[in-house]
Structure formats: structure tokens, C-alpha cells
Amino acid sequence: MALLSVITAPDARLKAKSLPVDGVDGEVRALMDNMLETMYSAPGVGLAAPQVGVHSRVIVIDIAEKDATPEPFRLANPEIDWASEETILCEEGCLSVPEYFAEVSRAQSIRLRYLDYDGKDRELEPEGKLAACIQHEIDHLDGVLFIDYLSVLKRRIILRKLIKARKLQAQKIPA
Numbered sequence: 001m002a003l004l005s006v007i008t009a010p011d012a013r014l015k016a017k018s019l020p021v022d023g024v025d026g027e028v029r030a031l032m033d034n035m036l037e038t039m040y041s042a043p044g045v046g047l048a049a050p051q052v053g054v055h056s057r058v059i060v061i062d063i064a065e066k067d068a069t070p071e072p073f074r075l076a077n078p079e080i081d082w083a084s085e086e087t088i089l090c091e092e093g094c095l096s097v098p099e100y101f102a103e104v105s106r107a108q109s110i111r112l113r114y115l116d117y118d119g120k121d122r123e124l125e126p127e128g129k130l131a132a133c134i135q136h137e138i139d140h141l142d143g144v145l146f147i148d149y150l151s152v153l154k155r156r157i158i159l160r161k162l163i164k165a166r167k168l169q170a171q172k173i174p175a
Ligand code: GNR
Pocket: 043, 044, 045, 046, 047, 048, 051, 090, 091, 092, 093, 094, 095, 096, 132, 133, 136, 137, 140
């Protein structure tokens, strides 16, 4: 297994659409495993392939508490086929938008189809935090970040600060 580096905004690779995988082969499984390891090490509760520069429709999630038994999900080609009208407000963060948090409105429950680690067709009906997190990750596959739901002004402020932080970081490390 390997740790992958996570791309931070602004970056064109986070705005690109990801393509479905043909099936879950060894390469996709290795990607899923490396993404999970990267997510746990961050730490984060979810990670989408485009965040590590791979434009395949693959996401991993684990919303279990730190001291609880891990409950990893590895999903390929996730597709939401139903979403509740009822919404919830979720305080969201993103490994690609470090140090910023904001409330985002998400469907309270969803139903999705996906391919699991063994390439089997599966269905899931998550609600609450798990549902919100899956919606956040699927957004990444479509080039959407949670800050895209904020006002233009707020988004601009956040992106400017991220650019500034990146410049400061670049100065610190001599080329
Ligand atoms: O670590 C993360 N926390 C989080 C909190 C609320 C809703 C979504 C998330 S996902 C995020 C990790 C990440 O960037 N996934 O794409």
C-alpha cells in the first residue's frame, strides 16, 4: 500500500469529470486500498480518486468514530438513483480545501448503486452523515467542491487564502 498526495484547490484537476471504470480489477482495488490508507492518514472520512489525480469514478469512505471498529466503504461507479426531498445541513470540510468548514444542504437519504471491491453490483440506502459524505464524494467525481455551494464572495475569499498559503509554502521549501 502507498500514501498518495492530495491535490488542493484551486486546481483544474479538481474541476474535471471522472470516467466510469470498466470493472473492478487489481488496479482499481489497489487504488481503493491506497486511497483508504491516504484517507485514514490525513485523517478524513472520505476521499475521491480525482483528489489524488486519478479521474476514475472511485470513492472511499469511513465515517466510524476514531476508537470504533473501522467501517470502510470502497465504491466504484456510484450512481444515486433516488434522493429524498428532505434535506440536512452538514458541517463539511474537504482535504482539497484545507482548514475551511461550511454548512452544506444535502439530501437526508439517498439510494445508490455501485460496484464493490469484488466488482459486484450493489445497492445502498444511506442516510444522515453517511449519505451526506457520499454526496460530497460523488460531487468530486463531477468536478464539484463543497465551496461551489457557497456564495461567489465566500468562495473567492477561500480560494484567495488557499493561493496565498500555497505561495508561502513554496517560499519555505527551497527549490
Ligand atoms: O474529511 C472530510 N470530512 C467531511 C466532513 C463532512 C462532510 C464531508 C467530508 S469529506 C472530507 C474528506 C474529503 O475531502 N473528501 O472528499
